[in-house]
Amino acid sequence: MSLSTCGVVIVIGLITVAGCGGAGEDGAPHDPAAAPVDAAAPGAMLGGGALTPIHDGRAGSPHVSVEWDVSGATITIAYGRPFLKGRTVGDSVEPLDGRVWRLGADEATTLITDRDLMLGAAHVPAGEYTLWTISNGDATELIVNHETGQWGTDYDASRNLGRTPMTVGTLDTPAEQLTLHIEHSELRFEWGTTVASVPIMVH
Numbered sequence: 001m002s003l004s005t006c007g008v009v010i011v012i013g014l015i016t017v018a019g020c021g022g023a024g025e026d027g028a029p030h031d032p033a034a035a036p037v038d039a040a041a042p043g044a045m046l047g048g049g050a051l052t053p054i055h056d057g058r059a060g061s062p063h064v065s066v067e068w069d070v071s072g073a074t075i076t077i078a079y080g081r082p083f084l085k086g087r088t089v090g091d092s093v094e095p096l097d098g099r100v101w102r103l104g105a106d107e108a109t110t111l112i113t114d115r116d117l118m119l120g121a122a123h124v125p126a127g128e129y130t131l132w133t134i135s136n137g138d139a140t141e142l143i144v145n146h147e148t149g150q151w152g153t154d155y156d157a158s159r160n161l162g163r164t165p166m167t168v169g170t171l172d173t174p175a176e177q178l179t180l181h182i183e184h185s186e187l188r189f190e191w192g193t194t195v196a197s198v199p200i201m202v203h
Contacts, residue, residue, distance in 0.1 A: 046179065047180050047182065048181050049066040049068035049075075050066065050067045051065075057080045057106040059082070061083070062080070063078065063080045063105075063106065063107075064079065064081060065077070065078040066078075068182040070182060070200065070202055071201075071202040072202065073114060073115035073202040074115075075111070075112070075117070075182060076111070076112045076113075077109065077110065077112075077182075078109065078110045078112075079103060079104035079110070079178075079180060080104040080105030080107070080109075081177050081178050082104070082177070083176060084174070084176050084191075088192065089191055089192030089193065089194050090192075093192075095135045095140070095194075096135070097137065098136060099134070099135075100132050100133070100134050100155045100157075101134070101135075102132060102153070102155075103131045103132055106152055107150070107151055108145075108147075108148070108149075108150050108151065109130060109131045109180075110128065110129070110130055110148055111124075111129045111130070112129075115202050115203060116203035117202055117203065118199070118200070118203065119187060119200055120198040120199055121162070122142070122144050122164040123162070124161065129146060131144060131145075132155060133196070138168065139168075140165070140196050141163045141166060142164050142187075143160060143163050144161040144162050144164075145159050145161060146160070164198055165198075167196065167198070168194065168195070169195045170193050170194070170195070171190060171195050175190040179191075182200060185199060185200060185201065186199055
């Protein structure tokens with residue numbers, strides 16, 4: 001295991017989690033003028049679900065809670081929505097090869113479901129979890145983890161519920177701000193030119 005102070009790097013076996021607890025998801029210092037303000041009001045729609053703003057993140061990434069009704073299940077995801085601000089996904093901003101990513105900014109992204117789900121090959125019982133991804137080359141996996149309430153660099157692989165492959169594609173129009181969607185029987189994220197998805201099914 002190796003540690004550094006800012007730009008915290010924690011090596012867990014072959015998996016690395018990188019970030020800086022004193023800044024945002026990307027370790028960049030807070031610059032209010034550089035990040036657009038998310039002025040969405042409660043009840044607005046985002047990614048096919050009902051949006052509720054939560055708070056602004058340490059580096060200006062708005063935090064939101066989005067609720068979807070999927071085949072009788074209520075599914076809620078709370079996450080920080082970073083902006084690219086001229087950076088490149090996979091180069092100067094997560095997800096980076098071999099590093100577990102919190103699928104958002106600041107604290108870990110949280111999934112709550114009141115019905116059992118299948119996320120790809122992962123069976124997810126009703127409850128509360130955190131979502132992560134890891135990319136290696138062209139392959140990306142979604143990770144569902146039992147631990148909740150932690151900062152987004154505090155990933156504990158021993159608490160994993162399961163991992164499942166995501167289908168990765170390229171967007172014609174880059175997404176300037178990270179957005180999670182639940183639509184057309186899939187959960188997906190759009191970030192820069194990357195779109196990655198996994199089938200979602202309610203039991």
